[in-house]
Amino acid sequence: MAKEAVILTHYNNEDFLSKWLALELAPTIFGSKPSTILSIVNTKSRPLLTLWRQYGPELLNGSSISFFILKETPDRLAILFYRRDMLEQCIYEPNNKEFLLSHGYPIDKGLDETLVYLKSKFTKTCPHDFGILLGIPLKDVLGFMGLSDQPLCCSGCWHIYGNPECSLAIMKRFDDDRYKAASWIEGGWEPYRVLSYREEKPEAMVS
Template identity: 30%
Template sequence: MDGDLNKKLETNFKECLKCILKNIGATVVGVKPAELRTIKSYNGNYNIWDKCKTRILSYKEIDLIEVNKEKDRKKILFYHKSVLDEQLSNLEAINFLVELGYPKEYDLKTYLDFLVARLKEYNFGKRDFPHEIGIFLGYPLKDVLGFMGYSDLECTCKQEWKIYGDKDSSLLQKKRFDLARDYFNRKLEQII
């Protein structure tokens, strides 16, 4: 009986890991700076997630933050350290984030902590959703500004995010994310 249970749990672990990796593949390969995902528990138990987390953190450049935990799910911010650092250290991004209350001195950990605090405040109903997360997720700044109402650009397209103004550069970014996901998922099928 224990053998059957262990086999079932191992199967669930592999399925869970594969599902998570498929969703964060563009981040794992270093094309998309971050992903915010929801992880469900397995019958109220997070042991499978804990095993998946250990495996995911074996990727040198990948880190994660458990943003919140509800009764049967967790919200997780997965990020590629160097790619997110490059994304956020852009002077235009820093200037905008400072306008929103982020510290003037840029530091990746400090900015992540600030975003996560805002996400937690949102979860407790203390503030609106921090839409600046789009910058962390790799969306073009013009689209984040447009979505938040800080730009006169019109919404010209809806994809993974709303695109404002000239859509060419945004669609190119979307294509980069999709190609990276596809590439990673093909490799994943060969390994798992």
């Protein structure tokens, strides 16, 4: 059984929400992924939406993670969690910037305006060009949108087009980060310490 499944055994309180966020956001917390989108709903076993509305924003106080609500209904939230430094670096990367500008994103007006524009596009489904902000390689976004002649090679967290080496390495980093967060929590770290992680070595944070 995966470590993530082992530690998410109690789901009726703030502690559960902080554990869930720490695991889901680990690649962004640790710097492998500029942003992560989460769809937050209540289910019979996991009242995540209720817990988020009670505790969520407060749990991110002191964290490097910001959040932006892309869509809200009475029973669901779609939230983009991101590290501002990394997401700005992502959208200003020359090839990414050129692509995003060509799809209407107001990159030159800054990250905040870019997110507002993204929200306007985020209606029934995620716009495919949004994958860039999630750290998906441009070649794979172009391939998925039918804007490239590179063949579909394989699939994992997303469809991979052309040479898979770089994309598979990125996927592995995402998985490794989640496993690391789960290991730290299983080893005794409070989830809020993972959420507030800021590049320090683990040993330096042990009291």
